[in-house]
Amino acid sequence: xxxxxxxxxxxxxxxxxxxxxxxxxxxxxxxxxxxxxxxxxxxxxxxxxxxxxxxxxxxxxxxxxxxxxxxxxxxxxxxxxxxxxxxxxxxxxxxxxxxxxxxxxxxxxxxxxxxxxxxxxxxxxxxxxxxxxxxxxxxxxxxxxxxxxxxxxxxxxxxxxxxxxxxxxxxxxxxxxxxxxxxxxxxxxxxxxxxxxxxxxxxxxxxxxxxxxxxxxxxxxxxxxxxxxxxxxxxxxxxxxxxxxxxxxxxxxxxxxxxxxxxx
Amino acid sequence: xxxxxxxxxxxxxxxxxxxxxxxxxxxxxxxxxxxxxxxxxxxxxxxxxxxxxxxxxxxxxxxxxxxxxxxxxxxxxxxxxxxxxxxxxxxxxxxxxxxxxxxxxxxxxxxxxxxxxxxxxxxxxxxxxxxxxxxxxxxxxxxxxxxxxxxxxxxxxxxxxxxxxxxxxxxxxxxxxxxxxxxxxxxxxxxxxxxxxxxxxxxxxxxxxxxxxxxxxxxxxxxxxxxxxxxxxxxxxxxxxxxxxxxxxxxxxxxxxxxxxxxxxxxxxxxxxxxxxxxxxxxxxxxxxxxxxxxxxxxxxxxxxxxxxxxxxxxxxxxxxxxxxxxxxxxxxxxxxxxxxxxxxxxxxxxxxxxxxx
Numbered sequence: 001x002x003x004x005x006x007x008x009x010x011x012x013x014x015x016x017x018x019x020x021x022x023x024x025x026x027x028x029x030x031x032x033x034x035x036x037x038x039x040x041x042x043x044x045x046x047x048x049x050x051x052x053x054x055x056x057x058x059x060x061x062x063x064x065x066x067x068x069x070x071x072x073x074x075x076x077x078x079x080x081x082x083x084x085x086x087x088x089x090x091x092x093x094x095x096x097x098x099x100x101x102x103x104x105x106x107x108x109x110x111x112x113x114x115x116x117x118x119x120x121x122x123x124x125x126x127x128x129x130x131x132x133x134x135x136x137x138x139x140x141x142x143x144x145x146x147x148x149x150x151x152x153x154x155x156x157x158x159x160x161x162x163x164x165x166x167x168x169x170x171x172x173x174x175x176x177x178x179x180x181x182x183x184x185x186x187x188x189x190x191x192x193x194x195x196x197x198x199x200x201x202x203x204x205x206x207x208x209x210x211x212x213x214x215x216x217x218x219x220x221x222x223x224x225x226x227x228x229x230x231x232x233x234x235x236x237x238x239x240x241x242x243x244x245x246x247x248x249x250x251x252x253x254x255x256x257x258x259x260x261x262x263x264x
Numbered sequence: 265x266x267x268x269x270x271x272x273x274x275x276x277x278x279x280x281x282x283x284x285x286x287x288x289x290x291x292x293x294x295x296x297x298x299x300x301x302x303x304x305x306x307x308x309x310x311x312x313x314x315x316x317x318x319x320x321x322x323x324x325x326x327x328x329x330x331x332x333x334x335x336x337x338x339x340x341x342x343x344x345x346x347x348x349x350x351x352x353x354x355x356x357x358x359x360x361x362x363x364x365x366x367x368x369x370x371x372x373x374x375x376x377x378x379x380x381x382x383x384x385x386x387x388x389x390x391x392x393x394x395x396x397x398x399x400x401x402x403x404x405x406x407x408x409x410x411x412x413x414x415x416x417x418x419x420x421x422x423x424x425x426x427x428x429x430x431x432x433x434x435x436x437x438x439x440x441x442x443x444x445x446x447x448x449x450x451x452x453x454x455x456x457x458x459x460x461x462x463x464x465x466x467x468x469x470x471x472x473x474x475x476x477x478x479x480x481x482x483x484x485x486x487x488x489x490x491x492x493x494x495x496x497x498x499x500x501x502x503x504x505x506x507x508x509x510x511x512x513x514x515x516x517x518x519x520x521x522x523x524x525x526x527x528x529x530x531x532x533x534x535x536x537x538x539x540x541x542x543x544x545x546x547x548x549x550x551x552x553x554x555x556x557x558x559x560x561x562x563x564x565x566x567x568x569x570x571x572x573x574x575x576x577x578x579x580x581x582x583x584x585x586x587x588x589x590x591x592x593x594x595x596x597x598x599x600x601x602x603x604x605x606x607x608x609x610x611x612x613x614x615x616x617x618x619x620x621x622x
Contacts, residue, residue: 047511050511050514050515051514052510052511052514071517071519072514072517072518072519073517074517075517076515076516076517077517079515080515081511081512081515083509083511083512083515086508086509086512087509088507088508088562089367089368089371089372089373089506089507089508089509090373090507090557090562091557091561091562092504092507092561092562092563093561096504096561096562096563097508100501100504100505100508100516101516102501103501103502103504103505103516103517103518104516104517106501108498108499108501108502109497109498156516162515
């Protein structure tokens, strides 16, 4: 299990400060949800940990090592990522997609060995997709594709998982499938989420971003107060108990439509 | 809980006709087809030479004792036909491999040396030399002109597409198409200014041809093919990752921009050596990789060898058709590559549309 630290990270995109001075730590085994409105800098922050965007100030540390001090390969052995809306440029099979996760572990001329096949098989079983290994990735549903991409990340055998809105475009059951899986895996996980209730139900802590900066970090029930949600997202919100699960949930409503009860 | 297999259609079966474990068999079959195609191509012509005699000539040349051959047959097989057929095989193999690499480079199934401006640039170089007479361009010769121009074109595409050394797929395509159009326009302009007697020579560079290929034409493209392909074979995993997008590839440990720079240099040099001997052959680099993917799927470690062998067989046969269909006249091989390439492309588009549910 690997820890992740953003230490005073500033990122410029096209000469505009897009992320400013973000410090955030994810402890080993912890699941942290990164939330914030569109354009608040969530994806930009994550892309610095992908080793795609280089911070102009600060550092991204994976297991205590600066990700930009590692080679691309070394970084890929320490952290796996699942990006938003993955489209493959060619028709790969499910097994081939998951086997891509072995890339950082194998030399350029190494063939896939028995160990690779075992790892791929196990990763597919972990996400309950072993039945689809020979199928074309493109023919799967959105939820199945997302589980396969998760399996690819698992096949990377990294101690840290970074995801960018993994439930986007999925139907409601597929969203829960993916989130349940993430919880069950118990890995160090940082995931951007757009659904506040997912953050409340699944994350140990949430980190709230607005306009490129970190606004609040902590347990969801402490952080997502009606005031903060209104200030950051511009909606009304209330935290109460979910009638089905008995756990905390967040209900949100438009701030401009006045009808209905106001939260106590 | 997630759906169980029972919810779904029949258990998984590979979507491709050639499953992974059968690729060795496929390579053997393609190699056998190549040998057969080369034999047929060498034995066919105005004077037919039986296949057995073709091999007799070849073996005697390789093992010594060529002096005991029938001089006419020896000349036809060894001096006239064999070099041309082997050039066709090397050029076809090269274009097949280049196409695979370029399509991964820009993550676009329509990419080929034409789209990235390299072939039009090379043609312009050759045509310029031919039109002005090589003395004006310091004795470069058409071959040298084509080579220099394709390297310059690659440089121009790179300079336009890059931002701080970073190469993205969209910018590469736009830069390649822009530079390519410019080269085609300039070529047309030069053509209009040219003495009509020289037009035939110019057509070679525009349409592509293997007529008159000699043993000496084989050296450069073969060396480029061997070196370029060996390097590309080591990049199979990285090319797969590149197909999943820049961020994902970076997440898998691929240095995306460094890989793109290297791919651009290697494919441009390979293309330059091909254009120098075969002119502006279209469609082979575009269509052959798709045919290979239809057979073995998207995994580059299988697509590259399949495309290499398929390209070689394809061009040997297409060149054979070009010089036999309208005998004794010869039709430019470019006409046949397009005649076969366009229908395949249309079929692929239909197929792609169906799988996208459009």
